[in-house]
Amino acid sequence: MKIKSIRGFHDILPESIRRWHFIEDAARRIFELYGFSEIRIPVLEFTDVFARSLGTTTDIVEKEMYTFEDRDGSSLTLRPEGTAGVVRAYIEDSMHAKSGISKLYYTGMMFRHERPQKGRFRGFYQIGAELIGPQEPASDAELVTMLWRFFEETELTQFLELEISSLGDQNCRPQYKEKLVEYFTPQKNDLCENCQRRLQANPLRILDCKEKKCKEIAAEAPSMLDNLCQECENHFNAVKENLTAVGVPFVINPKIVRGLDYYTRTVFEVTTQELGSQNAVAAGGRYDGLVEELGGPDIAAVGFAMGIERIVLLQEKAIPKGFPKKVDVFIAHLGDEARKAAFPLAIELRQKDVSVEMDYGNKSLKSQMKRADKLGAGFTFILGEEELEKGVVKVRNMNESSEEDIKINEVVDAYQKFKS
Ligand SMILES: [Zn+2]
Ligand SMILES: [Zn+2]
Numbered sequence: 001m002k003i004k005s006i007r008g009f010h011d012i013l014p015e016s017i018r019r020w021h022f023i024e025d026a027a028r029r030i031f032e033l034y035g036f037s038e039i040r041i042p043v044l045e046f047t048d049v050f051a052r053s054l055g056t057t058t059d060i061v062e063k064e065m066y067t068f069e070d071r072d073g074s075s076l077t078l079r080p081e082g083t084a085g086v087v088r089a090y091i092e093d094s095m096h097a098k099s100g101i102s103k104l105y106y107t108g109m110m111f112r113h114e115r116p117q118k119g120r121f122r123g124f125y126q127i128g129a130e131l132i133g134p135q136e137p138a139s140d141a142e143l144v145t146m147l148w149r150f151f152e153e154t155e156l157t158q159f160l161e162l163e164i165s166s167l168g169d170q171n172c173r174p175q176y177k178e179k180l181v182e183y184f185t186p187q188k189n190d191l192c193e194n195c196q197r198r199l200q201a202n203p204l205r206i207l208d209c210k211e212k213k214c215k216e217i218a219a220e221a222p223s224m225l226d227n228l229c230q231e232c233e234n235h236f237n238a239v240k241e242n243l244t245a246v247g248v249p250f251v252i253n254p255k256i257v258r259g260l261d262y263y264t265r266t267v268f269e270v271t272t273q274e275l276g277s278q279n280a281v282a283a284g285g286r287y288d289g290l291v292e293e294l295g296g297p298d299i300a301a302v303g304f305a306m307g308i309e310r311i312v313l314l315q316e317k318a319i320p321k322g323f324p325k326k327v328d329v330f331i332a333h334l335g336d337e338a339r340k341a342a343f344p345l346a347i348e349l350r351q352k353d354v355s356v357e358m359d360y361g362n363k364s365l366k367s368q369m370k371r372a373d374k375l376g377a378g379f380t381f382i383l384g385e386e387e388l389e390k391g392v393v394k395v396r397n398m399n400e401s402s403e404e405d406i407k408i409n410e411v412v413d414a415y416q417k418f419k420s
Contacts, residue, residue: 359371
């Protein structure tokens with residue numbers, strides 16, 4: 001049997017990795033400017049970490065986690081998302097005792113046993129950021145602005161919309177839930193099976209059900225935004241003001257929900273129409289109750305996560321030509337003596353940050369020139385017996401098809417001078 005990769009898992013090949021680097025580098029650069037530092041957390045945690053943070057009745061925990069028993073019988077899970085592990089690390093390393101504000105970002109592979117489709121994998125990559133400590137609306141706005149700046153930097157905002165809303169808090173959400181139950185109960189039999197079940201446990205989830213009938217009924221449902229308490233309304237207004245002040249465009253979508261109680265106030269999603277029905281490329285919000293839920297102190301937090309595969313798909317629309325690897329210099333050599341002279345020359349150039357390729361054997365000049373072309377070399381240095389005798393290198397500018405003989409011991413300096 002031929003070996004192959006697991007369904008829903010994919011390789012990122014060298015021809016596309018430069019786009020990944022471009023995206024990851026942009027995230028790192030922007031996040032660092034906003035004061036964030038990278039944290040690396042294990043891909044494997046005790047199942048409890050996710051069960052407690054994601055809620056035992058969510059789709060992820062019920063159906064999608066890769067959970068297995070360790071050799072000692074403990075239940076382990078491959079991380080389905082990053083926040084739970086970051087908060088676990090935050091508590092375990094007592095970061096709250098070291099600083100009132102922790103700004104953390106992560107990138108890495110996540111695992112969910114979902115039905116694979118375009119841009120959706122079972123093993124997929126996310127970049128996320130968590131701002132733990134402050135509860136002021138300026139922190140929500142800073143985080144959202146940072147996310148938007150990342151999308152500007154990667155030339156993606158042309159395809160994107162930022163949607164924000166508020167979920168209220170423990171003060172105002174319970175009454176709102178009651179209003180929802182009141183609203184949906186008379187139409188209960190028209191709701192889908194899932195939503196009928198949600199009606200008592202989690203009526204907010206009905207608002208983002210994808211079933212047509214549920215959508216129609218939910219369209220007229222009371223809005224959380226009309227039912228915020230004064231503090232929540234002030235908070236939401238301040239977030240909006242801050243975003244407006246720095247020119248981050250947003251729309252209000254009161255239908256954004258999160259199923260769990262520790263989510264409070266601000267929620268946001270970055271969506272696109274370009275990738276079919278699964279339209280979110282990033283999602284986040286304030287989760288003031290999670291640190292305590294996982295056994296830490298009562299500390300506020302706000303964060304987001306984004307799926308890199310889907311950002312890569314969008315990025316292909318923004319910069320279709322991609323990011324091909326190019327070699328600065330190709331050294332073509334003819335004969336054993338020339339090859340021996342070419343090797344230290346290649347090493348010297350690389351020491352000076354010039355990327356160099358050359359053949360290992362004794363190929364024909366024609367085939368070497370072909371490879372230089374294929375590698376997109378800007379210059380080819382030709383070293384044949386004649387050049388060796390004269391102590392020169394024939395330097396060919398591949399873009400201008402011009403040639404010049406340069407002394408072999410001066411060619412590195414000459415190249416550097418030309419490039420600068
Ligand atoms: Zn439904
Ligand atoms: Zn409130």
